[in-house]
Amino acid sequence: MVRPPWCNRCGQPEPHFGPCRLCTAWPGALQSVRSAVWLEEGARQAVHALKYGGLPRIADDLAAAMSGLRPPADGPSALIPIPLAAKRLRERGYNQSEVLARALAQQWRIPVLLDALVRTRETPTQTALTPDTRLANVAGAFDVRRAAFDVWRRRLQLNAARDTPHATRVLVDDVFTTGATLAEAARALEQAGATKVMGVTFARAAIPDFT
Numbered sequence: 001m002v003r004p005p006w007c008n009r010c011g012q013p014e015p016h017f018g019p020c021r022l023c024t025a026w027p028g029a030l031q032s033v034r035s036a037v038w039l040e041e042g043a044r045q046a047v048h049a050l051k052y053g054g055l056p057r058i059a060d061d062l063a064a065a066m067s068g069l070r071p072p073a074d075g076p077s078a079l080i081p082i083p084l085a086a087k088r089l090r091e092r093g094y095n096q097s098e099v100l101a102r103a104l105a106q107q108w109r110i111p112v113l114l115d116a117l118v119r120t121r122e123t124p125t126q127t128a129l130t131p132d133t134r135l136a137n138v139a140g141a142f143d144v145r146r147a148a149f150d151v152w153r154r155r156l157q158l159n160a161a162r163d164t165p166h167a168t169r170v171l172v173d174d175v176f177t178t179g180a181t182l183a184e185a186a187r188a189l190e191q192a193g194a195t196k197v198m199g200v201t202f203a204r205a206a207i208p209d210f211t
Contacts, residue, residue: 002035002204010179022178029197030186035176035204036065043203047174056099062202063103070108071198077168079105079112082185085119101172115145117185138184144192169197176201
């Protein structure tokens with residue numbers, strides 16, 4: 001389990017000196033990211049089964065492990081899965097972040113905005129990239145489908161007496177490594193008017209240099 005002490009924003013272990021290099025370049029709207037477990041052997045196998053093993057039903061177990069990550073919200077909230085590129089979606093048959101978000105929605109009793117974000121381009125795998133090059137790799141890779149936001153806003157206007165710009169958008173992904181993907185997705189939401197974005201993932205990969 002991922003436990004403090006950590007950077008209050010990105011959730012990585014506290015840097016030994018100076019500001020946390022991992023999240024200083026994140027958009028202002030992305031306020032925090034938290035993960036349930038470290039990407040160690042058992043968690044790695046579970047993520048592999050979800051992404052590549054054709055076992056989307058395992059998302060229920062992963063969401064159960066994430067149940068305690070629900071961020072405090074002073075207004076309406078919605079879950080937004082990180083979208084897959086069209087090619088990978090065809091190959092895999094489903095988006096692992098979407099099935100994870102659906103499972104979390106059952107746990108947290110909040111809606112999922114399935115069409116809120118889209119990938120605008122395919123991005124190369126980030127496995128061997130540094131934190132800085134990961135950010136460059138995903139730059140401009142997401143866009144917002146405003147129609148989906150408009151539907152959600154209309155529902156909020158009918159059901160809640162709160163301003164929708166202050167609603168919390170919770171990005172959902174399977175694994176956090178440097179946060180580049182979540183940060184770029186949050187940047188697209190911020191450009192569409194979101195002021196409060198948070199991120200949750202099942203697992204967190206240990207990286208050698210996070211300061």
